[in-house]
Amino acid sequence: MKLVYKNVDKEGEGTVALIPEEPEDMWHAYNLISEGDCVRGSTIRKVQSESATGSSTSSRVRTVLTIRVESIDFDTQACVLRLKGRNIEENQYVKMGAYHTLDLELNRKFSLQKPEWDSISLERVDMACDPMQSADVAAVVMQEGLAHICLITASMTIVRAKIDVTIPRKRKGNVQQHEKGLAKFYESVMQGILRHVNFDVAKCVLIASPGFVKDQFFDYMMQTAVKSDNKILLENKSKFLLVHSSSGFKHSLKEVLQDPAVLARISDTKASSEVRALETFYTMLQTDPAKAFYGKKHVEKANESQAIETLLISDNLFRNQDVQTRKQYVQLVDSVRESGGEVKIFSSMHVSGEQLEQLTGVAAILRFPMPEIEDEDDDSDED
Numbered sequence: 001m002k003l004v005y006k007n008v009d010k011e012g013e014g015t016v017a018l019i020p021e022e023p024e025d026m027w028h029a030y031n032l033i034s035e036g037d038c039v040r041g042s043t044i045r046k047v048q049s050e051s052a053t054g055s056s057t058s059s060r061v062r063t064v065l066t067i068r069v070e071s072i073d074f075d076t077q078a079c080v081l082r083l084k085g086r087n088i089e090e091n092q093y094v095k096m097g098a099y100h101t102l103d104l105e106l107n108r109k110f111s112l113q114k115p116e117w118d119s120i121s122l123e124r125v126d127m128a129c130d131p132m133q134s135a136d137v138a139a140v141v142m143q144e145g146l147a148h149i150c151l152i153t154a155s156m157t158i159v160r161a162k163i164d165v166t167i168p169r170k171r172k173g174n175v176q177q178h179e180k181g182l183a184k185f186y187e188s189v190m191q192g193i194l195r196h197v198n199f200d201v202a203k204c205v206l207i208a209s210p211g212f213v214k215d216q217f218f219d220y221m222m223q224t225a226v227k228s229d230n231k232i233l234l235e236n237k238s239k240f241l242l243v244h245s246s247s248g249f250k251h252s253l254k255e256v257l258q259d260p261a262v263l264a265r266i267s268d269t270k271a272s273s274e275v276r277a278l279e280t281f282y283t284m285l286q287t288d289p290a291k292a293f294y295g296k297k298h299v300e301k302a303n304e305s306q307a308i309e310t311l312l313i314s315d316n317l318f319r320n321q322d323v324q325t326r327k328q329y330v331q332l333v334d335s336v337r338e339s340g341g342e343v344k345i346f347s348s349m350h351v352s353g354e355q356l357e358q359l360t361g362v363a364a365i366l367r368f369p370m371p372e373i374e375d376e377d378d379d380s381d382e383d
Helices: 023-032 119-129 175-196 213-228 231-235 252-257 260-269 272-287 296-304 315-319 323-338 351-357 371-382
Strands: 002-008 014-019 038-050 056-075 080-087 099-104 110-114 137-143 146-152 157-164 204-209 240-244 292-294 308-314 342-346 362-366
Touching (some): 002 119, 023 119, 137 252, 175 213, 204 252, 252 260, 272 292, 272 308, 272 342, 272 351, 272 362, 296 308, 296 362, 308 323, 308 351, 315 323, 315 351
Antiparallel strands (some): 137 146
């Protein structure tokens, strides 16, 4: 998704203009647009015109309309988003207040105006527009003196950095220059990884090269991390996967991604942190039920005591048609984050999201047991 402009004031009112570039972006748009929002975009309208002789002809014209959204229809198969609502701006072809259906199209700008942009919506815009936020696989393809650092999202591969360093050749009696050049190259690649890979999001970092370059680089990086006490690299050591490639050029990434071992590892990364959180929740529910609760009422009770360690919530709840209910869920997320808790927002398009939906769409793993929540419930049942 490309951000054209963002104009949101302190009160949260404002407009954001976006261009969807990938089918995946339609999913983000579906999560952003709510009923009551105003959307401005280009559309085709059938117009009938009458000539002086009384004969009428109809033609299709492209025009720009602004509608207040009343219903949203998302076709997941075709990744098409249809918005239906009334026209709220003067237009030569469409009367004020007339109904129109707006189809959001790839590579065509639309602007979205909300009475209030909450933290979840603004986060969604950042995530959709910055591939670093959604790329849970990163890759470094390298050979001596050349490296490409890439981010791999669900639908595309983006080269974030190209590192090209001239390394002196090994000559008899002058190996030092060669080793100095190599060290300089490895240092540049390491800095590039730290700059372009968001380890909070990335679940796997592939390092690919012909020969032993990848192994030598990985050893250099880990030794340097130990010396400089670089916690980011040390804590994420298990995320690195060393694989063979024929060169350090971007096209070599294709063969790397076709390797069955790599494919298996990557498929595990998609939404794997959410899956793990859900597994932890189910385990907790069986072994220590006073530290695992689901359902809005129980989760809010736990949050009042700042007891939530991990909040599991479905993105479906932020599409609730009742503005008040939607606000309550946004406040819950903000409150959990403020008290140092972790929030996992599950996609309803993923299997783990569907499982969470069966548990009302909201669940929490607590820092400490709160059996009184269940006791209160039992008391109210008896009443």
